[in-house]
Amino acid sequence: SxxxxxxxxxxxxxxxxxxxxxxxxxxxxxxxxxxxxxxxxxxxxxxxxxxxxxxxxxxxxxxxxxxxxxxxxxxxxxxxxxxxxxxxxxxxxxxxxxxxxxxxxxxxxxxxxxxxxxxxxxxxxxxxxxxxxxxxxxxxxxxxxxxxxxxxxxxxxxxxxxxxxxxxxxxxxxxxxxxxxxxxxxxxxxxxxxxxxxxxxxxxxxxxxxxxxxxxxxxxxxxxxxxxxxxxxxxxxxxxxxxxxxxxxxxxxxxxxxxxxxxxxxxxxxxxxxxxxxxxxxxxxxxxxxxxxxxxxxxxxxxxxxxxxxxxxxxxxxxxxxxxxxxxxxxxKQIEGKIGYVDAKLEGDRNKVRYQQTNLARVIITAQMNTVGADFGIISGGGVRDSIAAGEVSYKDILKVHPFKNRIAYMDWQGQDLWDYLEVVTRFPPDSGAYLQYHKLSFERSDNALTKMMINGQKLDKSKTYRMSINSYNASGGDGYPVLVTRKGYVSTDETDAQALKRFFTENSPVKASEFAPQ
Ligand code: ATP
CATH class of the missing domain: 3.60.21.10 (Metallo-dependent phosphatases)
Structure with missing residues (x-):
């Protein structure tokens, strides 16, 4: 100029x-x-x-x-x-x-x-x-x-x-x-x-x-x-x-x-x-x-x-x-039509799923465990992006919960390594995307350390191998989770989180929400 x-x-x-x-x-x-x-x-x-x-x-x-x-x-x-x-x-x-x-x-x-x-x-x-x-x-x-x-x-x-x-x-x-x-x-x-x-x-x-x-x-x-x-x-x-x-x-x-x-x-x-x-x-x-x-x-x-x-x-x-x-x-066209049914709300609201265990997280983890034949499974709460309302469920509802196209993966753990891993991921506080959602797993912490752990109701046997389902986001370090993708025992599938959840609804409807209520 x-x-x-x-x-x-x-x-x-x-x-x-x-x-x-x-x-x-x-x-x-x-x-x-x-x-x-x-x-x-x-x-x-x-x-x-x-x-x-x-x-x-x-x-x-x-x-x-x-x-x-x-x-x-x-x-x-x-x-x-x-x-x-x-x-x-x-x-x-x-x-x-x-x-x-x-x-x-x-x-x-x-x-x-x-x-x-x-x-x-x-x-x-x-x-x-x-x-x-x-x-x-x-x-x-x-x-x-x-x-x-x-x-x-x-x-x-x-x-x-x-x-x-x-x-x-x-x-x-x-x-x-x-x-x-x-x-x-x-x-x-x-x-x-x-x-x-x-x-x-x-x-x-x-x-x-x-x-x-x-x-x-x-x-x-x-x-x-x-x-x-x-x-x-x-x-x-x-x-x-x-x-x-x-x-x-x-x-x-x-x-x-x-x-x-x-x-x-x-x-x-x-x-x-x-x-x-x-x-x-x-x-x-x-x-x-x-x-x-x-x-x-x-x-x-x-x-x-x-x-x-x-x-x-x-x-x-x-x-x-x-x-x-x-x-x-x-x-x-890709998302129209009903794929299943649930009798009550599955909770995925941001102000719940980053604070406490929810039924939707358990449904999601169950779907992912089924995909890989896992003993238990985890996801981070922040990865659940929406709730599913009671009634008919469409693929669109599923994609709102899972917009990210993560792959379902598993990790075969030796008991001691699993203990060390869970020591880290059970520590993430509520009110963060990293907050752990888990299923078929229970644990106690005191004095900022893991003191007890059960897989599917059984005390962890440190000599045994356990299979854990997880998505590729958390397995690659998403939300600050320890990186698993480079470790022995890690296997990724081609199924996405949305596909796994969709399949769960087609195979298990009508889904009873109370069966997934956290104890
Ligand atoms: P922005 O503020 O830019 O819109 P955002 O809405 O994703 O980003 P948050 O609402 O804080 O930001 O959500 C971040 C959380 O979303 C992460 O902590 C993680 O749990 C989850 N998240 C982000 N990306 C992925 C992904 N690819 N797969 C699974 N979970 C993800």
């Missing part, structure tokens, strides 16, 4: 798509309506002479069976048709083998960026780090970043060969290098690190606020984020606007001169930021979180509430809708 001219820029953004290429049963969000809105915003911006950039804060993968079963092909192709310019690689992009992520990069006609992921073998960056765009005379650098928590919560089977580096140092060095090489007018980080108000990131890895505060001033003009799945709307400095609802005004965060923006999740909103660049000075003219056919509860005169649209109805783009409808139908 030349210094004496005034330039305008519109940034459009979404994040944490999580398989939501299709609208929900109420008609909320969905990529076809998103395209209509974005086409309109892009046209308006171009008419006003703005450069336009459309970014995503990542986590395209995992959350809806129709998408998961097709490895998010409709989501990545839908984003391409909407015209995304770039996205950050999120932790859930590692829920599948790296070969799938490679395929997804092929489906996308825009780059999947991350500057802080290193291939341990080569020592080089595993992904494209940044891209410099030329739009309407403006040079805009976009750097991708991924939460270092991916190393902790991601699937060790797939991320074992990758190192997730601290974003601050990576960003400072890279932004300096890009500035030298390209002299961009604007520098943006598109991140999947989370926005934590006033940098209170708690047990999570530091997020966007920490990044903005730690960098030298003027390193980044803005951070377009994801991961925490909140609308970033501030009431005042370092205070969140807890009253934000669809359709209301939203003030993004600003830290150390860097704007921080995030559009909640699932394509519920499109974020729109309009900037003016004059003499190297970037000014935010307007910011909006535009709802995509979201309903709010409106209070009526008689005191009751009624759901009403928060925005004027957005007609889904017909071509994109038709394109995605084929995927939706194909996905739905």
């Amino acid at each position: 030349s210094t004496d001219e005034i330039y305008y820029l519109t940034i459009l953004h979404t994040n944490d798509n999580h398989g939501r290429f299709w609208h929900n049963e109420k008609g909320e969000y969905g990529m076809a309506a998103r395209k209509t809105l974005i086409d309109q915003l892009r046209n308006e911006a171009k008419q006003k002479g703005h450069a336009v950039l459309l970014l995503s804060g990542g986590d395209i993968n995992t959350g809806i069976p129709e998408s998961d079963l097709q490895f998010a092909e409709p989501d990545f192709k839908g984003m391409s048709l909407i015209g995304y310019d770039a996205m950050a690689i999120g932790n859930h992009e590692f829920d599948n083998p790296l070969s799938v992520l490679k395929q997804q990069q092929q489906w996308a006609n825009f780059p999947l960026l991350s500057a802080n992921i290193i291939d341990k073998q080569t020592g080089k960056n595993a992904f494209e780090q940044y891209k410099v765009f030329d739009k309407q005379g403006l040079k805009i650098a976009v750097i991708g970043l991924t939460t270092t928590d991916t190393a902790k919560i991601g699937n060790p089977q797939y991320i074992g060969g990758l190192e997730f580096k601290e974003p601050v140092a990576v960003t400072q060095a890279l932004a300096d290098k890009i500035k030298q090489q390209y002299q961009p007018d604007i520098t943006i980080a598109v991140t999947h690190m989370g926005h934590y108000v006033d940098a209170n990131y708690g047990i999570n890895a530091p997020g966007d606020v920490t990044l903005a505060r730690s960098l030298e001033k003027n390193t980044l003009d803005m951070i377009i984020g994801g991961h925490s799945q909140e609308p970033v709307c501030m009431a005042s400095e370092n205070t969140n606007d807890d009253n934000f609802k669809p359709g209301m005004a939203c003030k993004p965060d600003q830290q150390n001169g860097t704007w921080i923006m995030q559009a909640h999740e699932w394509g519920k909103y499109v974020g729109k930021a309009e900037f003016k660049l004059e003499n190297g000075q970037l000014t935010l003219l307007d910011y909006k979180l535009l709802p995509v056919n979201l309903y709010i509860h409106q209070e009526q005169a008689d005191g009751t509430t009624k759901p009403v649209l928060a925005n004027e109805y957005i007609t889904p783009n017909p071509e994109l809708k038709a394109f995605l409808a084929d995927y939706q139908a194909k996905g739905a």
Whole structure:
């Protein structure tokens, strides 16, 4: 750009798509309506002479069976048709083998960026780090970043060969290098690190606020984020606007001169930021979180509430809708129909299954024990992602419980080694994803040590061999479990956790929930 001219820029953004290429049963969000809105915003911006950039804060993968079963092909192709310019690689992009992520990069006609992921073998960056765009005379650098928590919560089977580096140092060095090489007018980080108000990131890895505060001033003009799945709307400095609802005004965060923006999740909103660049000075003219056919509860005169649209109805783009409808139908076909029955709720709610033994965990473990002929079995509570309601059970219900496509495996233990292993895994506290769910196993601990153990009601015989069922996630070190995959006695099958559970229901329905009640 030349210094004496005034330039305008519109940034459009979404994040944490999580398989939501299709609208929900109420008609909320969905990529076809998103395209209509974005086409309109892009046209308006171009008419006003703005450069336009459309970014995503990542986590395209995992959350809806129709998408998961097709490895998010409709989501990545839908984003391409909407015209995304770039996205950050999120932790859930590692829920599948790296070969799938490679395929997804092929489906996308825009780059999947991350500057802080290193291939341990080569020592080089595993992904494209940044891209410099030329739009309407403006040079805009976009750097991708991924939460270092991916190393902790991601699937060790797939991320074992990758190192997730601290974003601050990576960003400072890279932004300096890009500035030298390209002299961009604007520098943006598109991140999947989370926005934590006033940098209170708690047990999570530091997020966007920490990044903005730690960098030298003027390193980044803005951070377009994801991961925490909140609308970033501030009431005042370092205070969140807890009253934000669809359709209301939203003030993004600003830290150390860097704007921080995030559009909640699932394509519920499109974020729109309009900037003016004059003499190297970037000014935010307007910011909006535009709802995509979201309903709010409106209070009526008689005191009751009624759901009403928060925005004027957005007609889904017909071509994109038709394109995605084929995927939706194909996905739905794979999961339709009843596969079994259960007479009462099987408990998999997050606030139960990470705290106490539940009937659903026992059903799951029984299914996995059956697959490999095990004496007992374990899983980590965090791996149970949903409950199953009383009544007919569909494959879709199963896939909500097990979205990750883990393989069922077993370990043949010598008694003493088993004792040592259980000494570790029975220690994980409640309120963590690692919390142990177990079946046909009982134990006692005192003074922080294992004192007693029974397998299937019998005292552990240290001279005997026992077979334990486990999934490939925990066996490869997921949730901090000791790594088994490299040990003698470990065998993995090709059956996934969802297939095992599905088979259990087809073979054992009607399932009586009380038979699986934890004692
Ligand atoms: P995000 O916050 O990015 O959406 P998330 O929702 O998966 O990530 P949590 O809700 O904290 O984060 O869940 C993490 C837990 O999920 C882990 O502790 C683990 O128990 C479970 N988990 C994650 N990935 C897998 C996997 N591939 N297989 C089985 N369990 C998994």
